[in-house]
Amino acid sequence: MILPFPTPSRALVLTIAVAAGSGLAFAPPAAAAGGPFLAHQALYDLSLVKSRGSNAINDARGRILYNFSGNSCDGYTSEFRQVSELDSGEGKVTLSDLRSSSWEDAAGKSYRFKIDTRMNDSESAPVNGVAERIGDHITVKLTAPAKKTFDLDGKIVFPTEQIQHIIAAARDGKSLLELTVYDGSDNGEKVYNTLTVIGRPILSDRLPASPDPSTANDVMKSMTRWPVTVSYYDRDARAKDGEQTPVYAMSFELYENGVSRALVLDYNDFVISGALDKFDVKDSKPCK
Secondary structure (H helix, E strand, O other): OOOOOOOHHOOOOOOOOHHHOOOOOOOOOOEEEOOOOEEEEEEEEEEEEEEEEOOOOOOOEEEEEEEEEOOOOOOOEEEEEEEEEEOOOOEEEEEEEEEEEEEEEEOOOOEEEHHOOOOOOOOOOEEEEEEEOOEEEEEEEEEEEEEEEEEEEEOOOOOHHHHHHHHHHHOOOOOEEEEOOOOOOOOOOOOEEEEEOOOOOOOOOOOOOOOHHHOOOOOOOOOOEEEEEEEEEEOOOEEEEOOOOOOOOEEEEOOOOOOOEEEEEOOEEEEEEEEEEEEEEOOOOOOO
């Protein structure tokens, strides 16, 4: 979903690059038992929950605008823009502007992605490519940051598949799920091992402690949701003392129609929350 960040500012800048890929909170929903997934627009407010460790920061804030549309025939499209600011103290403030778009075939056979990142006054840093599932392997063709073609193990899943597997596991009452994910983040070549912990279902008649526009929406009121935490590990990193520390972890409540709320991003040195500020259901084009 994301990469090993050399600095906290880079971690925050790529929050959405991760989510757009396999980062879940804003990943495009996939078809699963129980009906189609919801076309919607959501606005999230980012804020600092706590700071710890050697790379502690003073403040973090930002907003994410996310749009999702599509169906199981035409595939799923997600677009978002994140503008965020990270204050490291002593006048060191990093302003980032990230735009991302992706499309994924509902059957998990094809995945296209484009991510464009700007930090302060730096030049744009685009990542652009397509991944195709062919037989027992996946072929990735990148056009940016450099032209490159390479193969991945066919057991690796794309972001939509990841959501699909998590919801299926939640419906089956499973509490743990391990998946290896490719989302095009970092330089377009990263692969991540993930461990998902799924909590007990939250039934529709149970009101949240902190309501938001999703919990008040008539379409969402009948939906079951699950507390989910997904930890992302660099597949190529070596474990120390038999254990590997995750690059980061994402916690959120996942509805059965693919919408997520109550996002928390833990980057080890600091933790950021993503509160759902606005939520609108969009007209959905039926699958023909």
